[in-house]
Amino acid sequence: MKTLRTVFLLACFTIGVAFTAHAQTQLGGGLIYGSEIEKLGIRAEGIHSINDDFRVAADISYFFPDKESGGGFDISATWWAINFNGHYLFVNQESLRAYALAGLNIGIITAKASFMGESESESESELGLNLGGGIEIPVNTVSLFGELKAAGLGGDGEQLVLGAGVRVRI
Numbered sequence: 001m002k003t004l005r006t007v008f009l010l011a012c013f014t015i016g017v018a019f020t021a022h023a024q025t026q027l028g029g030g031l032i033y034g035s036e037i038e039k040l041g042i043r044a045e046g047i048h049s050i051n052d053d054f055r056v057a058a059d060i061s062y063f064f065p066d067k068e069s070g071g072g073f074d075i076s077a078t079w080w081a082i083n084f085n086g087h088y089l090f091v092n093q094e095s096l097r098a099y100a101l102a103g104l105n106i107g108i109i110t111a112k113a114s115f116m117g118e119s120e121s122e123s124e125s126e127l128g129l130n131l132g133g134g135i136e137i138p139v140n141t142v143s144l145f146g147e148l149k150a151a152g153l154g155g156d157g158e159q160l161v162l163g164a165g166v167r168v169r170i
Contacts, residue, residue: 024048024049024055024169025046025047025048025049025169025170026046026047026048026143026167026168026169026170027044027045027046027167027168027170028044028045028046028047028143028145028165028166028167028168029042029043029044029045029165029166030042030043030145030163030164030165030166031043031163031164031165032061032063032161032162032163033161033162033163034063034079034151034159034160034161035159035160035161035162036157036158036159036160037063037066037079037159039063039064039066039079040063040064041061041062041063041064041079042061042062043059043060043061043062043163043165044059044060045057045058045059045060045167046058046059047087047167052089052092053088053089053092054086054087054088054089055086055087055089055099056084056085056086056087057083057084057085057086057087057101057103058082058083058084058085059082059083059085060080060081060082060083061080061081061082061083061161062078062079062080063078063079063080063081065077065078066078072115072116073113073114073115074112074113074114074115075111075112075113076111076112076113077109077110077111077112078109078110078111079107079108079109080107080108080109080110081105081106081107081108081151081152081161082105082106082108083103083104083105083106083130083151084103084104085101085102085103085104085130086101086102086103087099087100087101087134088100088101094138095137095138096135096136096137096138097135097136097137097138097143098133098134098135098136099133099134099135099136100132100133101130101131101132101133101134101147101149102129102130102131103129103130104127104128104129104130105127105128105129105130105151105152105153105155105157106125106126106127107125107126107127107128107151107152107155107157108123108124108125108126109123109124109125109157110122110123111123126152126155126156126157127155128151128152128153128154128155128157128158129152129153129154130149130150130151130152130153131149131150131153132147132148132149132150132151132161133147133148133149134146134147134148134149134163135147136167141168141169142166142167142168142169143166143167143168143169144164144165144166145163145164145165145166145167146162146163146164147161147162147163147164148160148161148162148163149161149163
């Protein structure tokens with residue numbers, strides 16, 4: 001549990017630094033889908049432009065829990081992901097941005113089981129790589145985006161993650 005808290009605080013700090021940097025910073029959020037766990041989730045992110053071609057991004061993703069009950073048993077599993085990525089914008093126009101991304105993924109799963117008042121909980125984290133890309137369509141200070149990435153490469157939590165949402169320039 002200490003590992004989960006440390007990773008969460010590190011992600012919040014990184015996102016906070018990205019949020020306060022300058023006018024080329026974006027805050028965003030949206031929906032995600034993980035192909036391996038077959039779950040929908042939500043994501044919050046911060047992106048900071050270094051120059052016209054490169055930017056850094058940090059996000060935290062939460063996949064909706066999986067719960068099962070029956071015969072006196074209650075079992076639930078919760079998935080989180082924290083990502084630190086670099087974006088290379090190979091198209092950077094007023095009406096469209098397209099980017100490749102690469103970075104680190106920290107996948108966290110927490111499983112809880114209870115039977116007749118007795119409960120057990122276990123958490124596990126996995127480090128992996130991200131590779132993918134996305135598009136962004138700017139509309140004034142808001143951008144609509146779509147992103148596809150292979151997340152957790154090299155670890156046990158490998159999956160494709162499809163995301164879509166809104167980013168706001170601050």
